[in-house]
Amino acid sequence: MKNRILACAAATLVAATTVSLASCSSDADSSTDADQLSVLLDWNPNPDHLALYTADHTGAYEDHGVDPEFILPGNTADAAKLVSLGQADVAVSYETDTILAASQGLDVVSVGALIPTPLNSIITKSDSGIRTAKDLAGKTVAGSGTPSQQASMDYIARTAGIDPDSIEMPNVQQNLNQALLSDQVDAIAGAYPNIEGVELAEKTDITVLSPEELGMPDNAELVIIANPTRLKEDAAYADRVRGFLAGTAEGQDAALADPDTAVDAMTPETKGAYDPDTLTKMVDATVAVLRKDGTAPLFGVQDPADWAEYADWMRDNGLLDGGIDGATATTNDYLPA
Template structure:
């Protein structure tokens, strides 16, 4: 039925009211879908549909998640897991807060920053105990230790917390900092160029380019946030604890299997990564990942977190002026409640 109109053809007050109500209803529905209604995972064929947002392009840092997808571990726990690749500026916290993904992979220092910004993001498992962050230098650069970096040019991604840590400790004094564009190309022609890197990836890339390199591990200086951390929201923990428990178990089991036999998952990662990844690089990365995930050679270390490590990290970030201790409590950043596997 057409809306009633006056003799001039203009909508009556009643019709304008009805149109306004209809418009508001549509807007409200869209808002709810955006900020809240997407939080609850759907059920498909008896399986709980879950989305996991990666913090970077698919690489070995996500090996455990791919492992549990390809070998059916998640499905055995009644989960249907979809992996969402990340990139250079993946909005992890918004993806979780708006419910487009129920879980994500990130680093522990990012969790602290998310919470400082008001996002209720919580770590539920940490796959990698020692962070792979390093500074990569050529063997012929003359750099043997951190104090030798003076006079070098460092290609880095501005705004990363580890840079604040290095600057606070004086390790970047007299170091020229320039943007990092995701490549070690600058090192090929200039021995005085260093790049930020992960020890599980860039050293092999450099070797393939004919460069002899060495790594300065940032963790050796005391900056060592957990990495490859599985996170979710406080809402998921409160409203869907059994889903969280299943996801934690599946992810930790996947990592333990991946660290022993990564070939199947690496094949899936290679298929998903269209940014120059190679099978050789993934094999190298998986080998380098083992001592980082299992510093004592024990598979039971995988996934574990301690209050001491989180407290130290939050304190360090407070000293760097990155967070306010009155707003971010270490105990709010993580929970081990789902690690009793």
Template sequence: MLDWYPGPQHAALLVAYHKGIYRRLGLEVTLSTPADPALPARLLAAGRIELAVSRQPLLHLLAGRGLPLVRVGTLVDLPLGGLLVRNGGDTEAPFSLAGKRIGYSTEEARELLLPTLLRPHGVGVHELELVDINFGAVNEVVEQSLDAIMTPQRLTLPRQLGDEGVGTRLLRLEEHGIPPHEGLILLANRDRIGGQRETLRRVLEALTEATAWLLEEPDAAWQLLQEQEPALDTPANRDAWLPMLLRLSARPAALDLGNYQRFEEYLVAQGLAEHPTPAEKLALDLGAP
């Protein structure tokens, strides 16, 4: 299950499907879109699906609550989240957001990212008016006159809002104290890994092949997606296509375990986790013996 509507960030998954790479490797893969961005990880934890696309901060949050989730692959190496602030207001920095109406669409935005972004400036989440916008970012910003939005779609949402006459400026999370992290990851159910290792390795092999072709043939890849996923062909996605390719993980199976350990240590230091979840429980290298 994807984490969002199909977009450039899902390019490796989509190309592997439409080029028949999964099928050639003996895999039967179905890609689905959730009705709510909170659903994929929870359905995975409940054993209702076998893989979920997610984001590293959400994994830390849910694993800390005891959900049996583990990263098995990386689709996008770099952060994709950010705080988009509407132009024309007085919110020049995070500390001036007190009293403002802030939209969010993901659980980790509300529980982790906004608190850690604001805390160094002495602002608490309780001082904001938070609005759950689900998938409706553009409509909600326009209709509810939100002052800012915490989004996992910082490469596409500014253009989407701009096309509706709403100018924004971007605060990149990693430039405001939040550690660098992987923007898009593939999760499995840790309790079910035992019987899935070989299948998951083939999934990652398919994604590696698809990513290599994407990086070698970006124009042909975009043409393929235009033909097979017509809804993906929007001005915002066209603008984001090449910048997203620069962020794709060329080795989806490769694991930087220290990255997960550092993010956990940061959460503990910020008082957002009582004890760090061991990095080995958060992320798995399926290529290891």
């Protein structure tokens, strides 16, 4: 199956409520409309997506009767809105943003965890003097603009016993590495050790403060979200989502069994972004993240009780209003048995 990556601007997608995302593609292949599933990514293609691209590379999606179209995001905060409006079939998003979107009445639910553990780290140059969260007092820490970052930074500061207002947090969108390497900021937040951490370590000595070290609660870094109303009312859509998740599960299994297969799958998708050696290091680091406890994880499974607990943390830290139960923002019903 020939995969198509669409670079449609998010603003265009929001405006074109009656236009199919598939119309942005000029490619023609043997798939039918009944097979196609638009998949809005959270970021440019990178090894966090290795299960997706390995599945496509090995033909797993075709085996499950689905033809995904991977779409590059114009804005990382648009995923829930576009899925809720039916302008994207599914999207890669974040647990935090999914709970927040559901609490705001958007029609979204997480149907599987893509990266089941938190990755959002703070990375700084080793000569910055920042060794713990307490050292962030008075520093400038760049973020990428996701809705939860400021609240998370405030929590990190309070947990470390420092004044949150003493930390300046400019929004640099996808330019985290450049901001750090050019010394525009003292540190970057929201960086992933398996992506930005690998890139930065090739250029300078770095210190990585993990979510655990920062005192952050456990959550799924990346999830796959779908539209729950469509899942209930549109059997064909539900079948495509099931097929997509089953294919993605096989893609993850293939990547974990042979990381070189994942490298082969990611190479054409990341051409010009990562050189081959860097990509191999990133894939290996991502496999290590997925094998956090030393075993191959069961793809996608989410614990509703954990989501409820995380929603309580969000509420306690000013990210949620009202009494939404976080468990209602996730389901395992569409994962492969």
